[in-house]
Amino acid sequence: MVPQKQHQIRAEGYTVAFDTISANTSGRTDIIDITAEVEGAIRASGIKNGSVLLFISGSTAALTTIEYESGVVNDLRMAIERITPRDIDYEHDRRWGDGNGYSHVRAALVGASLQIPLREGRMLLGTWQQVVLLDFDNRPRKREVQVHLSGV
Amino acid sequence: MVPQKQHQIRAEGYTVAFDTISANTSGRTDIIDITAEVEGAIRASGIKNGSVLLFISGSTAALTTIEYESGVVNDLRMAIERITPRDIDYEHDRRWGDGNGYSHVRAALVGASLQIPLREGRMLLGTWQQVVLLDFDNRPRKREVQVHLSGV
Amino acid sequence: MVPQKQHQIRAEGYTVAFDTISANTSGRTDIIDITAEVEGAIRASGIKNGSVLLFISGSTAALTTIEYESGVVNDLRMAIERITPRDIDYEHDRRWGDGNGYSHVRAALVGASLQIPLREGRMLLGTWQQVVLLDFDNRPRKREVQVHLSGV
Numbered sequence: 001m002v003p004q005k006q007h008q009i010r011a012e013g014y015t016v017a018f019d020t021i022s023a024n025t026s027g028r029t030d031i032i033d034i035t036a037e038v039e040g041a042i043r044a045s046g047i048k049n050g051s052v053l054l055f056i057s058g059s060t061a062a063l064t065t066i067e068y069e070s071g072v073v074n075d076l077r078m079a080i081e082r083i084t085p086r087d088i089d090y091e092h093d094r095r096w097g098d099g100n101g102y103s104h105v106r107a108a109l110v111g112a113s114l115q116i117p118l119r120e121g122r123m124l125l126g127t128w129q130q131v132v133l134l135d136f137d138n139r140p141r142k143r144e145v146q147v148h149l150s151g152v
Numbered sequence: 153m154v155p156q157k158q159h160q161i162r163a164e165g166y167t168v169a170f171d172t173i174s175a176n177t178s179g180r181t182d183i184i185d186i187t188a189e190v191e192g193a194i195r196a197s198g199i200k201n202g203s204v205l206l207f208i209s210g211s212t213a214a215l216t217t218i219e220y221e222s223g224v225v226n227d228l229r230m231a232i233e234r235i236t237p238r239d240i241d242y243e244h245d246r247r248w249g250d251g252n253g254y255s256h257v258r259a260a261l262v263g264a265s266l267q268i269p270l271r272e273g274r275m276l277l278g279t280w281q282q283v284v285l286l287d288f289d290n291r292p293r294k295r296e297v298q299v300h301l302s303g304v
Numbered sequence: 305m306v307p308q309k310q311h312q313i314r315a316e317g318y319t320v321a322f323d324t325i326s327a328n329t330s331g332r333t334d335i336i337d338i339t340a341e342v343e344g345a346i347r348a349s350g351i352k353n354g355s356v357l358l359f360i361s362g363s364t365a366a367l368t369t370i371e372y373e374s375g376v377v378n379d380l381r382m383a384i385e386r387i388t389p390r391d392i393d394y395e396h397d398r399r400w401g402d403g404n405g406y407s408h409v410r411a412a413l414v415g416a417s418l419q420i421p422l423r424e425g426r427m428l429l430g431t432w433q434q435v436v437l438l439d440f441d442n443r444p445r446k447r448e449v450q451v452h453l454s455g456v
Binding site for chain 3: 006007014049050051064065066067069070071072074075076079080082083109110111114115116117119124125126128129132150151152
């Protein structure tokens with residue numbers, strides 16, 4: 001498994017670029033494919049070799065990758081419901097009355113950041129692997145995914 | 153959702169900086185807000201636009217983001233206890249007698265790394281989103297969070 | 305906890321490098337230690353200070369860190385089986401007949417990316433912390449872990 005033929009670039013003109021992807025979600029573990037939007041941000045940056053860091057600003061949403069096929073997306077939704085059920089008691093809800101204690105817990109477990117390497121302007125995703133935003137809040141939200149690109 | 157008005161910097165003076173945040177924890181799924189310490193490391197670096205990579209050295213702790221409010225922090229603690237209970241049998245404990253098999257499993261599931269973009273010297277966190285260290289070990293520990301900053 | 309004595313490098317000769325680690329897995333939550341292969345890629349790059357981004361191309365595998373000791377590795381495997389059981393009904397399987405709906409869900413929950421800072425050519429891992437590839441698919445697979453190095 002020793003790596004061979006490593007591709008290296010001495011990067012005098014290293015570039016950093018920032019973008020934002022906005023998405024309107026329905027909440028309630030809405031899972032949205034944002035792959036095309038991330039690809040658009042990559043093209044706009046002109047960065048060919050480097051990485052894209054995705055970060056969701058907010059404490060009731062998360063990012064991951066999955067095969068964006070409605071069956072498995074529902075399976076993920078049901079797994080999350082089993083792991084962190086909506087209909088049990090949450091201290092957050094007793095204290096603040098938001099009713100979204102479960103949303104915060106889900107977001108903390110799945111995670112807010114995701115980073116993907118870029119080669120020749122393309123994310124090194126698998127064929128059946130898409131980038132998704134998961135909105136766990138208990139109401140529709142306007143979300144902002146922060147996109148940070150770096151490379152040459 | 154097409155990104156517009158992307159902010160780009162051609163970075164001749166790209167800087168990398170390293171720091172360490174030390175924290176004394178009580179273990180037992182102690183969850184500590186380290187946001188202010190990360191902000192201090194960012195200020196010390198002088199880096200304005202780039203990203204901060206946080207990594208916990210050690211196999212019984214993890215990093216994530218959450219609204220640091222004691223109700224939801226307890227909710228997260230209880231969710232983790234349901235998912236990976238302390239009081240079931242772990243092979244690690246039978247073999248090594250550490251009693252912290254559950255701590256290792258929790259750390260592997262939540263994850264050791266977290267990365268957040270920086271704009272104008274600030275992490276692009278949501279208003280109610282803090283950076284937390286989770287110490288799953290079964291005793292107090294002195295922890296070191298590795299901070300790697302890069303940007304311009 | 306205020307950081308002190310920060311180490312900084314003004315990086316004119318910033319380098320980005322790409323590598324691939326190939327691994328043959330048995331699937332079925334096979335958990336493989338790839339630390340030595342990642343160390344080989346770091347050495348080949350010559351990068352001393354920066355970070356290594358690891359990303360698994362594919363939607364039925366994931367990456368994390370753990371103490372690579374067979375007891376705790378089995379404990380992690382059993383925890384994942386409890387959280388996302390193989391023998392329940394998955395929509396993905398009814399639709400596509402792959403029988404690996406559980407694999408996709410596990411991969412989405414554990415996560416595809418992992419990033420580790422590098423100092424003096426070494427990953428800042430804890431003493432008992434290894435980098436692992438988790439293959440959740442229901443059959444043997446040839447996997448490719450994407451390695452993206454950046455730094456000086």
